Amino acid sequence: MAKAKKKILITEDEQSISNVLRNKLERYGFEVILASTGEESLNKTKAMKPDLVLLDLIMPHKDGFQVLEEMKKDKDMKKIDVIVFSNLGQEADMKRTKEMGASDYIIKSNMSISEVVEKINKVLGSRV
Amino acid sequence: MLTPNKKIKKNGFVDFLNTDVIEIYNKLSHDSKKKKGAPNTPQDRELFTSFVAIASHQLRTPLTSLRWCLEELLSGEIGSLNKEQTNYIKQSIRSNIQMIHLINNLLNISRLESGEFHLEAKETDLVALIKETIEEYWPLARAKNSRIIFKEPVGEMFQLCVDPTYIRQVITNLISNAVKYSAGKNGKSRVEVLLEKKRPDLVLISIKDNGVGIPDEARGKIFEKFYRSPNAIEQTGTGTGLGLYVAKLIVESAGGKIWYKSKFGQGATFYFTLPIAECRLEKKEKSLI
DSSP states (O other), X not given: OOOOOOEEEEEOSOHHHHHHHHHHHHHTTOEEEEEOSHHHHHHHHHHHOOSXXXXXXXXXXXXXXXXXXXXXXXXXXXXXXXXEEESOOOHHHXXXXXXXXXXXXXXXXXXXXXXXXXXHHHHHHTOO | OOOHHHHHHHHOHHHHHHSOHHHHHHHSOHHHHHSSSSXXXXXXXXXXXXXXXXXXXXXXXXXHHHHHHXXXXXXXXXXXXXXXXXXXXXXXHHHHHHHHHHHHXXXXXXXXXXXXXXXXXXXXXXXXXXXXXXXXXXXXXXXXXXXXXXXXXSSOOOEEEEOHHHHHHHHHHHHHHHHHTTTTSTTOEEEEEEXXXXXXXXXXXXEEEOSSOOXXXXXXXXXXXXXXXXXXXXXXXXXXXXXXXXXXXXXXXXXXXXXXXXXXXXXXXXXXXXXXXXXXXXXXXXXXX
């Protein structure tokens, strides 16, 4: 029987970034769901139970910190891996999201798209 | 006065972001806008730091999109390219990454010059940090036919209390220069990175290249903002003259020193030291959200 595809939810309000990453991840055998706001991300995470959420921090209405906080308080969502995915490069933000339960932090502009895929595989691979 | 951070806390970061960055700039006092250098009141310094941080974030976003799209074209996964197309895409990626480095440097300058900035020191494995930084820089070095060799110290721990983000920026800037100004000599170049304990309370990091070297006339000026030596301009027109200035600001903020030795035409070695000290209570860097 074919192995079930791993599901990734990309939470990103910049369409050009989510599109290129979605295409890449689909080519690498992932199932990809897109969300462009914090609310949409929470609703889709709850309903579709992705294996991993890529979470931007700066989004309209509800920012990534609020999304992460709500996810980690919810019994259905708290075990889902979250990689924070931002262009805010401040050490304080990285530290805060790690303390809130994020598995990793990516500064988008400092990484190649292949390195992002590697990070995702690494986080998913480290799950027991 | 309504400072950006207060407004962020009150209304949420998004409200702040949706106001045009120019509007934030316009809130700076007339004096600070006209004068060169750091803004001159604490409120203006805070406002200016936030302005640059947000402007940098907004500049990085389209550059990320551009970088990833170009990398996808180059990967060949969505179709093959001919040789000329491949070269143009490679050139575009290099320019894009250069622009990202420039923005990172400008952001660091604004923070360091504002006087509101504190390095956020934490226990850091310096060996791992150097290796990661070299790996990140590897594609650009390879494109320039340059080899980066890290002479990893054996049997010694290099656990330091430093801010990894900023020390990474120093190493990146020095490696970037070493690669940039070595390229072209026999088509190949070699950059050596060395880490050693100079004294029980001091580590020394050196980055050596076999490139064009630094002329005597540049001595004393090379760490100045926007300065580029004549042979550096001749070698490559794309530098900004900010990398060494930023490196100096960061190293000195961390309690270290930075200097170089060079013979014109025979390469250069840049050195910087970092004090070995235990991490005490951290000074908090402000989160922007």
